[in-house]
Amino acid sequence: MTVSSTHSASSAEDGPKAANMRSLSRALEVFAELQRAERPQRLSDLARTCGMSLPTTLRILRVLQDFGMVSQTDKTYRVGPAVLPAARSFLENDPLVVAARPILQQVATQTARTASLYTRLGFERILVARVDGDSPLRYDLPLGKRLPLTVGAAGKILLVSASPEELQQVALAASASGHEDAEFTADDLRARLPLPGEDFAYSADERATGVLSVAVAVPNRTGRPSESIALTSPVETATEAELKASVPELRRAAGRLSELLMGSVY
Incomplete structure (x- = not known):
């Protein structure tokens, strides 16, 4: 009883x-x-x-x-x-954003490309920091914008180690949110991801026409990264080869950011 x-x-x-x-x-x-x-x-x-x-x-x-x-x-x-007050508090106090700003500034200065930091939120990614390069982009992408993981180098690189089940969930979520059409499948998504052994992702005309982008993931202690750093350029000011030549600098930047975040919640 x-x-x-x-x-x-x-x-x-x-x-x-x-x-x-x-x-x-x-x-x-x-x-x-x-x-x-x-x-x-x-x-x-x-x-x-x-x-x-x-x-x-x-x-x-x-x-x-x-x-x-x-x-x-x-x-x-x-x-x-x-x-707005919530966004201001995040931008001023979040360890990820605070640590990333000088690193993005250095990468943008060295490469003359726009450097951006994205963080994963569920089945989407969000732009949390950006430093413009020498050549302005053709579109305005404000901080806080929700973007798909299924298109763009910065999103695809975060799915490299995803399981088949997770890819299926990402594909379904992208269709449900309107980022992809209703027929989009996990196989379609898998075909867009980097080849086995590649630690960077490349995109051309995927999310915006006339824009090239390359991205690497920011390592973390879990082995499942949730942040990525990308370099973006208008197609008329860079080639695929030139953008991919910046991958070593992106790797160094991602490594520095990872080291700075080791003592935080990230």
């Missing part, structure tokens, strides 16, 4: 906690979808993309609005101003 009573009490306590965690997970999913969107989103579009009912999605949006995480104009929703 005592065991049964204790178990029942525990289950009663776990119920509300589990429900609260589900609610939090749903709210973060809606918020992440607003971050991916290129323009303000309608309630119906958010509900459909997130697989939630209209009332549930609306309740989540109203809570996020109360905290300034979401703003509304007419019938559309977008990320709100409360993200």
Whole structure:
């Protein structure tokens, strides 16, 4: 009787906690979808993309609005101003960003290419630091932009050691988020990855037309890197051979960054 009573009490306590965690997970999913969107989103579009009912999605949006995480104009929703203090705190205090800035500056100066640092977030990657090279790129890529792992050298290099099961998950997630078409498969993804034995990835016209990029992973103690450093150049100012010639400098930069991060949570 005592065991049964204790178990029942525990289950009663776990119920509300589990429900609260589900609610939090749903709210973060809606918020992440607003971050991916290129323009303000309608309630119906958010509900459909997130697989939630209209009332549930609306309740989540109203809570996020109360905290300034979401703003509304007419019938559309977008990320709100409360993200700016959070972003500022991250950029000023995160060990990865602080350690990477002078390293990226040195690489950009030595190679005359744009140097960028990406970190993996689930099945996507995010630009967390960038130093422009001598030749401006043809597109604007703001810090914090969510990008796929499936295209671009900086994303593909993070999947080199992925298992077949993980590649399948990445391919499905890329299709679900709109980064790839619905027919995209793990085999399609595998065909894009570096050849066995290569420790760098190269891309041309993959994520943006007229842009070449090469990237290496930043080593970490787990053996499964979650950051990458990339050099990017407009096609008219560099060739594939010239960009790949910078791989040794990228390796040195990634090694220096890894050493600096050894004493941190990274």
